Amino acid sequence: MSAAVRIVSVILAAVVPTILTLFATTGVRAADGLPEREPGPRAVGKVYTWNSPDGLAYDFFLPKSYDVENGITLTFILHGSNGWKGWGFGMHAPGEFRPEHFVVSPNGATPRRRTASPRRSSSATTRS
Numbered sequence: 001m002s003a004a005v006r007i008v009s010v011i012l013a014a015v016v017p018t019i020l021t022l023f024a025t026t027g028v029r030a031a032d033g034l035p036e037r038e039p040g041p042r043a044v045g046k047v048y049t050w051n052s053p054d055g056l057a058y059d060f061f062l063p064k065s066y067d068v069e070n071g072i073t074l075t076f077i078l079h080g081s082n083g084w085k086g087w088g089f090g091m092h093a094p095g096e097f098r099p100e101h102f103v104v105s106p107n108g109a110t111p112r113r114r115t116a117s118p119r120r121s122s123s124a125t126t127r128s
Contacts, residue, residue: 032086034059039102041068047094049085058106059085061094066102075101082108 037048045064051057066072075098077088088105097103 041066045095047089052106056106056109057085058104059089060102060104061089062102063095063100065100073098073101075103077103077105080108084108 032049034047034049036050037043038050039048039060039062043060044062044066047059047061049057049059062072077092077097079087085105085107088103092098092103094103
């Protein structure tokens with residue numbers, strides 16, 4: 001299995017159970033200023049933030065036209081390792097980018113690693 005497939009699998013495994021729950025919660029604000037709300041029919045029309053059961057943070061946008069009975073297309077905005085979830089809607093305006101999709105922008109799922117320069121000896125180690 002390629003690294004890209006593993007990363008997408010991790011993200012799907014982390015986000016899909018929360019998506020399927022579909023219950024709204026309180027409008028508490030996260031550290032980045034977004035209201036915290038679980039994905040569902042009461043979380044439409046603006047960007048909210050939530051965490052998967054294993055703690056992966058993500059921002060999401062559900063259009064006001066979302067109908068539980070008809071379902072919706074799911075689109076992920078993915079970026080490099082250890083990227084910040086806010087990048088997705090910073091680069092793609094909510095309601096304009098894929099306006100009829102459920103758009104999810106998760107934090108990067110892997111820790112940032114600093115590796116040795118290719119010019120250095122092969123004995124150089126990777127540091128966290």
